[in-house]
Amino acid sequence: MHDLVIRGGTVVDGTGAPAATADVAVDDGRITEVGRVSARGRQEIEADGALVTPGFVDIHSHYDGQFLWDDRIDPSFGHGVTTVIGGNCGVGFAPVEPQHRRALVELMEGVEDIPDVVIEEGLDWRWRSFPDFLDRLGARKYTMDIGTHISHSPLRVFVMGDRGLGHEAATPEDVALMAKLVREAMDAGAMGFSGARILEHTSSRDEFVPGTFAEDDELLGIARALGESGHGAFQIIPLGANGETYVTKDAGEETRRAEHDRIVRIARTSGRPVVYSLMQFASHPDDWRLMLAESEKAAAEGLRIHPHVGGRGIGALTMLDGYHIFMLRPSYREVAHLPLAERVVALRDPARRARILAEVSDPAGVDPKQYDFVQMLTGRIANIYPLTLPLDYEPEPDRKLGVLAAAAGAPQEAFLYDHYTAGDGRNVCASFYLNYADGSLSALHELLSRPITSFGLADGGAHMKFACDASLPSFLLSFWARDRRRGPLLSVEQVVNKLTRQNADIYGLSDRGVVAPGRRADLNVIDHQRLQLQMPEMVFDLPSGGQRLLQGATGYLATVVAGEITRRNDAETGARPGRLIRSRPA
Known part of the structure; x- marks a missing residue:
């Protein structure tokens, strides 16, 4: 039996x-x-x-803190994920000296939008080295298997202290010690190394992440140590991954080609798979073609370089219980403390509605990053999409709020206000910053169709107040392999391969990812x-x-x-x- x-x-x-x-x-x-x-x-x-x-293999989760306070690993648990990897994008919590714990919390809070009070209460800091951290995780049980990278930021700060936080160049001695610690982490069972060069990643104090400006000798010294271990992958977010923004002024072809050349050097030096984030962005909507072509050229030369892509538009979900453009207006802040049901009643009062619509955001006593985010949302109001069931993540241009408001003969802010406050107050709007520059998911279809690309960017443990891309595995199977109407589908077999074997193979998890005798069940x-996403x-x-x-x-x-x-x-x-x-x- x-x-x-x-x-x-x-x-x-x-x-x-x-x-x-x-x-x-x-x-x-x-x-x-x-x-x-x-x-x-x-x-x-x-x-x-x-x-x-x-079972699905999620290689980009940011569950670093959650691994220590949650054994369910929601929200990935409800979407077929059976293996999940954290320690992504160069941020993490080990190794660490006591005097730098606060700095690592501020980095995670700023980069991944995880409130510091959540991190501080959830972590017990019963580790110093990365092997100690793994031992702490190894004592716990979960709904799924977990693994983690050693991350550049804590490693750099552990070795260089305040010099690392201040972005000083690493000395040869610093690089040698980082390499030694990476090798120790890999020997202890790290899944690989992660780093990031993206300028949009800053701490809650608006300071750049240690490692952002690391020179090649540092990155290649670490890559060499990773290669010496004989296992693991190098995960990185390259400069300009989000295109030209308020902080990244040049994400053109020259910059991006230079970034890919650096990725090639990392792959050659380490001999290990390199996974880098690739998204479509509005400032150069065809940049992904350049990066993809360079990666395919490198693959033809025997290098294992995998552009890491998402499954839908990336941006922000806004609602009354999360971020929205009215949240910093004085008359809204008067009732912001109320439970949602009571708040909706208060917001429907005609006098309060009129006051809120006449006001502007007040920055007093507010985190500047939060204020800037709300201002950005306000500036994009015409281009957001009100969501209704069944959810449509490839909406036509005529579903933009600006178009809907004009058709209704209503000012845009009034239309949005009434959308949020309708029903039980749980209505949602979506704003797509990445992967939707053409107003469709055609670029993603081509990216997902290429054998070289890996699927992920679920970020289940991050951006908790405005995103929930941990649902992407279910989305891939329901949308890309069944429901898409504005372009070609992917086969079920393609989608499942992206969700399972391919990610498992990148990280050397040869015991899983395939339904075959002898494999892990x-x-x-x-x-x-019947597979369907909920609101x-x-x-x-x-x-x-x-x-x-x-x-x-x-x-x-x-x-x-x-x-x-x-x-x-x-x-x-x-x-x-x-x-x-x-x-x-x-």
């Missing part, structure tokens, strides 16, 4: 091969049969034509026709009552981790089979 048998499913095995009807048997946490399984199982799942896929059973909603369940956006999905009949069912019919079972992954050479 088998431990578990999944019967009659449409197996999409993760390799890209055509789907096939088969049973899947599981014993001792491993897949033991795929095909016609005659023996019974202690537990059985009747898949009856539902998709059976490998990380599996999803999905009613593909994003704000919840207040973080340490100290901190808030975050969650977006659920329906259609997951089961999620299995190491042979244990962790979710059944879109609800958790309470099982916690997930553990820390310690990466090792093949």
Whole structure:
């Protein structure tokens, strides 16, 4: 008798091969049969034509703090993810000396929009070195397996102290010590190294992230140490990844080609896969073609360089319980403390509505970064999209708020105000800054179609107050493999490959990512026709009552981790089979 048998499913095995009807048997946490399984199982799942896929592998999560206070790993847990990797984009919490803990909190707060009070309450700081940090994670149990990179910012500050925070050039001795610590981290089981050169990443004190301006000798010294370990990947966000912005003045071809040349040097020096963020941006909407072509040229030369792409427009979701353009106006701030239901009643009062619409944001007593963000939202009001069910993440131009307001004969701010305050006050608007420069997802379709690109940028543990891209795995399967109307689809087999085997292979996770005998029994059973995203909603369940956006999905009949069912019919079972992954050479 088998431990578990999944019967009659449409197996999409993760390799890209055509789907096939088969049973899947599981014993001792491993897949033991795929095909016609005659023996019974202690537990059985009747898949009856539902998709059976490998568990999804999320390589860009930012769950660094959450790994220490949450064993569910929401919101990824509800979207078929069975392996998740943190320590992305050069920020993290290890190694660290006590006097620099606060600086690392400020960096994470600023870069990833995680409130400092949430981080401070959630972390116990019972580590100093990166191996200590892994040991701390290794003592915990989760709904899924976790792993993490060693990140450039804490490493640089640990080695250089205030010189690292002040962006001084690393000395040869500094580089040698960083390389030694990277090698120690890799020997302890780090998934790789992460860094970032993007200027838009700043701390909550509006200071650039240590490592942003690192010279090549520093980056290549670290890359060499990574290569010596024989495993892991180098993840980086290159300069100009968001295009030309208020801080990045030159993201043109020369700058971007130079950045790709640096990525090539890192890949040659390390001999390891390099994953870099690639997005479409408005200032140079065809830049992605240049970067993609350079990466494909490097791949033809034997280098493993993977542009890391998202699955939909990247931007901000705005609502009354999150960010919105009225939040800093005096008459709104008078009622901002009220529970949502009471606040909506107060906001519908005609006199208060008139006052709020006549006011402007007041910066007094407000974090300047928050004020700037609200001002940016205000300037983009005509180009945001009110969201309604069923959710449309590739809206036509006539769904922009400016067009809708004009058709209704209403001022734009009044139209937006009434949208937010309608119903129960949970209405949402979307603003797409990246991957939507052409008003469609055509660029992303081409990017996702290329074998060289990796999928991710889910950021499940970050940007909690205005984004919830941890739902991207469910979005890929429902939108790109079923629902898209404004352009071609991707096959289910392509999508599943992007979500599973490809990411697993980049990080050397050869035990998962494919439905085959001998592989780890990380599996999803999905009613593909019923798979549907829910409306994003704000919840207040973080340490100290901190808030975050969650977006659920329906259609997951089961999620299995190491042979244990962790979710059944879109609800958790309470099982916690997930553990820390310690990466090792093949």
